[in-house]
Structures are given as structure tokens and as C-alpha cells.
Amino acid sequence: MADLNFLVPVPDMVLAHTELLSPQAFGRKLKIHTKQNGIPELDQVSIAIIGVLENRNDVNYIGETFNLNEVRQALYKLFPGSWSSVVADLGDIPKGETLEDTYFAVKETVTELVKANIIPIILGGSQDLTYPMYRAFDSLIPMVNIVNVDSKFDLGDSSKPMKNDSFVGKIILEEPYNLFNYATIGYQTYFNSQEEIDLMEKLYFESYRLGEVSNDITLVEPAMRDANIVSVDLGAMKASEVSLNQKVSPNGLDGKEICAITRYAGISNKVSALGIFEYKPSKDDEITCVLIAQMIWYFIEGYNNRVNDTDFKDENIYQKFITLVDSQELNFYKSIKTGRWWIEIPFLNEINNKLKRHTLLPCMHQDYLDACNNIIPERWYKAYQKNCV
Numbered sequence: 001m002a003d004l005n006f007l008v009p010v011p012d013m014v015l016a017h018t019e020l021l022s023p024q025a026f027g028r029k030l031k032i033h034t035k036q037n038g039i040p041e042l043d044q045v046s047i048a049i050i051g052v053l054e055n056r057n058d059v060n061y062i063g064e065t066f067n068l069n070e071v072r073q074a075l076y077k078l079f080p081g082s083w084s085s086v087v088a089d090l091g092d093i094p095k096g097e098t099l100e101d102t103y104f105a106v107k108e109t110v111t112e113l114v115k116a117n118i119i120p121i122i123l124g125g126s127q128d129l130t131y132p133m134y135r136a137f138d139s140l141i142p143m144v145n146i147v148n149v150d151s152k153f154d155l156g157d158s159s160k161p162m163k164n165d166s167f168v169g170k171i172i173l174e175e176p177y178n179l180f181n182y183a184t185i186g187y188q189t190y191f192n193s194q195e196e197i198d199l200m201e202k203l204y205f206e207s208y209r210l211g212e213v214s215n216d217i218t219l220v221e222p223a224m225r226d227a228n229i230v231s232v233d234l235g236a237m238k239a240s241e242v243s244l245n246q247k248v249s250p251n252g253l254d255g256k257e258i259c260a261i262t263r264y265a266g267i268s269n270k271v272s273a274l275g276i277f278e279y280k281p282s283k284d285d286e287i288t289c290v291l292i293a294q295m296i297w298y299f300i301e302g303y304n305n306r307v308n309d310t311d312f313k314d315e316n317i318y319q320k321f322i323t324l325v326d327s328q329e330l331n332f333y334k335s336i337k338t339g340r341w342w343i344e345i346p347f348l349n350e351i352n353n354k355l356k357r358h359t360l361l362p363c364m365h366q367d368y369l370d371a372c373n374n375i376i377p378e379r380w381y382k383a384y385q386k387n388c389v
Contacts, residue, residue: 003112006105007050007091009035014072026297027076031088039090046085047300048113049075051092051123054102058126058278059163066281068092068123074286075293083304103132110136114272119303121296126164127154127277130231134171134179136273137228143180145226145270146171149261150233151188151252153207155196164278172203180386183223185261186210186236186253204382210251217260218364222379224264224271225340225362231275232262232295234288242291243282255291259298266302269310274299309335312342312360323371330380332368333360341365343380345387 010032018027031040042048051068055061072089093109096102106122110133113120122133130146137144148154148168156166158173171179183206189197200207208219224230234242238252253261265271276292312318312333321332331344343363367377 003108004039004090006093006109007033007039008094009033009038009091010072010089011067011069014069014076017073018076021076022079024079025076026078026080026087027072029080029087030076031086033089033091040088042088042116042118044086045088045118047087047119047121047303049087049089049121049123049296050109052102052106052125052129053092054095054099054124054129055126055164056095056099057128057163057167059165061126065095066279068279070281070286070289071123071279071292074289075296078293078297081297081301081304083300085300085304087300103129103135106132107136110273111139114140119271120273121299122273122275122277123292124275124277124279127231127233127275128162128164128167129277130229130275131162131167131170133229133231133273133275138176138178141228142178144178144228145181145183146179146229146231147183147185147220147223147227147265148231148233149185149236149253149258150231151186151210151236151249152191152233153184153187153196153200154233155199181205181226181383183227184208185220185223186213188249188251191249204385206379206382210253213253214257217257220261221264222341222362222364224261225268227265227268227271229273229275230262230265230271231277232258234276234278234280234292237291241287243280243286243288244284245280245282246278246288255294258291259294262295263298263302266299267305268302269306269308307338309338309340310342310360321368323368325371325374325376328376330371330377332363332371334365334368341368343367343377345380345383 021027033039093105110120154165154168156169158169162170185208187207188210235248236253239247239250241255317336319334323330333342341363342360345359345361361383370377
């Protein structure tokens with residue numbers, strides 16, 4: 001792949017550490033980009049890990065640099081599950097001369113990997129790197145769904161230069177307009193202005209409050225099932241779960257919840273890129289590194305449990321349920337194979353071919369029960385409204 005020439009090898013000190021691990025450890029099973037052997041053959045690879053050493057658009061940037069050595073060491077120590085997928089660590093994309101250089105390298109690298117049916121796991125760096133990940137899909141699919149696991153919406157003021165807390169505004173307003181849905185998981189109201197909350201509603205985007213997610217983690221599964229890109233801000237974690245430099249808020253997701261979320265992302269047949277951002281090395285302990293390693297482990301575990309249950313042409317693999325809500329007929333589909341549910345969105349704008357693939361929307365069994373009680377499911381309503389535009 002010509003466009004992988006932006007990558008530099010995994011550092012020798014990490015490789016030396018790997019030699020001391022058990023032969024059964026994950027680090028001994030990986031295909032690794034090394035100085036000696038170059039980029040490994042990717043023919044059989046399903047998932048590729050890539051570090052991006054860029055944080056200049058962090059609003060708190062003071063010129064510090066960082067590396068991902070400790071993250072890799074924590075990941076390599078883990079033992080893989082019963083996985084059939086081949087995983088590669090392709091090394092790092094270093095800071096470019098300018099931010100635009102780094103963005104270009106990320107965009108081209110992600111495009112090449114996704115075209116080759118390889119899921120990139122991007123480790124950063126500031127979360128504005130989600131923007132070049134999104135732009136990587138410009139030539140790949142007509143419309144993109146993004147899920148952001150974050151305490152903030154990151155909409156920001158689009159009239160100002162993009163930062164790690166305002167990249168979504170640029171995604172929404174910059175051509176080509178390829179964003180269909182944006183969902184935020186784990187947001188905390190007091191970190192978001194009322195204007196941003198109102199804008200999320202106006203644009204019919206989805207948001208799941210921290211309390212809702214902690215009360216029922218399965219709420220996030222349909223959003224993940226419909227996502228192309230999942231971006232995780234480590235600032236969404238509660239302070240007790242992370243290292244000293246990583247602490248943002250006493251409230252947030254715990255380790256078990258974030259691992260469940262990344263597992264849902266892995267299980268999703270649609271997720272084609274994962275980003276884990278806002279890593280800040282801390283000398284007090286390595287707990288954040290271990291957390292990131294476990295998040296990646298659960299994503300790969302989920303990927304290895306993917307089941308293709310979306311062939312709705314075959315009537316033998318699903319059940320169809322029809323309900324009537326306020327004179328609106330709603331069609332639900334339940335996979336016999338997995339038990340997962342979908343709801344059909346009536347297609348109002350037949351000319352808009354970009355939306356063709358959104359006619360079936362992942363949902364929960366509870367949405368069907370609500371419809372039976374004359375309650376319109378919120379995900380359906382928001383997707384329906386976007387389809388009316």
C-alpha cells in the first residue's frame with residue numbers, strides 16, 4: 001500500500017520488551033511494523049493499530065510531546081481470546097511539519113486501510129484527529145455515522161479555528177456534506193452549553209446522558225450498530241479510573257462500562273474505524289495505559305464475535321412485526337440468529353440516493369414494546385425527520 005509510507009516503525013524498546021513476554025501473549029501474536037523488517041504483509045490482516053503523535057490542537061497544548069510505548073507494552077502483555085482475526089501494529093504517524101500534514105497522513109492511511117477491509121484503531125493524540133478519519137470516508141461511502149464517547153458534544157464555535165473541543169462543528173459545516181448522524185454517548189449536561197444542547201436537538205442528532213448509560217449500558221448498542229466511525233475521548237472517564245494527568249471529572253464512565261462500549265463497537269458489522277484519543281502520559285502510574293489496552297482487547301473480542309444478520313431478503317432469518325402508532329405504520333424486524341432488532345424508516349425523498357442505506361435503523365426490543373403502547377421510538381423519529389429534509 002503506497003499510502004502507508006507515512007508510518008514509522010514500532011520503537012525498538014517496545015520490541016525488546018516483547019521478547020520477554022510469554023509466547024502466548026498478544027504481543028507475540030501480532031504482525032508488527034519494525035525498522036528491520038518494514039511494514040508486514042497485510043493480506044490476512046483484519047485490524048491495524050496505529051498511533052498518531054499529534055496533539056497541537058489540544059486547547060491545553062503547551063508544546064509537550066508524547067509517545068505510546070507504555071500503551072503498547074500494556075497491550076502486548078495481554079493474552080488474546082479465541083480469535084481468528086489477524087491484528088497488526090503498524091507503528092506511528094509522527095507530527096507533520098504542520099497540522100494539515102498530519103491530517104493528510106491520517107486521512108490517506110485510514111482510506112487505504114478501510115478500502116482493504118482493514119479496521120484502523122487510531123491511538124492519539126487530540127480528538128480533533130476524528131476529523132481526518134471522517135474525511136477518509138469521502139471517497140468510500142455516501143453518508144457517514146459517527147459515535148462520540150465523550151462528556152462533551154464538541155460542536156464548538158465553527159467560526160473559530162478547529163480545536164479538540166470543536167471538531168464536530170467543522171464536520172457538520174464543511175463540504176462535502178457526508179454526515180448523516182452524530183451520536184454522543186456519556187455526555188454530562190454541565191459541560192455543555194444550552195446552545196449546544198439545543199443545536200443537537202435541532203439537527204436531530206442523538207445524545208445519551210451519562211446517567212442513562214450507567215443505568216443501562218445496552219442503550220448504546222443500536223447506536224454502535226449503526227456507526228461507521230467510533231471516537232472515544234478518554235476525558236469521558238471518571239477520575240478514579242485513570243492516571244493523574246488524565247483526570248478530568250469525578251463523574252464519568254468506569255472501566256467496565258467503557259470496555260462494554262468498545263465491545264459493542266467491535267460487534268457492530270458497520271464500524272470501520274475506531275479512535276481512542278486524549279491520551280496524556282502520567283508518571284504516577286500506568287493505569288490509563290492498561291485501560292486503553294483493555295478497551296482495544298474488548299474491541300477485538302467483539303470483532304471476532306461479529307454475526308452477519310442483515311440479509312433481510314431471506315425471510316427465514318428474521319421475524320417481521322407491524323405496529324400502528326398515531327396512524328403511522330411501523331415495521332420492525334427481529335433477527336432469529338442474534339435477537340437484534342431493526343425498525344424501517346419510510347423513504348420520503350426518493351431522489352436522495354445517499355440515504356438509501358438508512359432505510360433500516362438498528363433499535364432495541366424496548367422500541368417495539370413502546371410502539372405497541374403508542375409511543376414513537378426516539379431514534380426512529382430523529383432519523384425520519386432527517387429523511388424529510
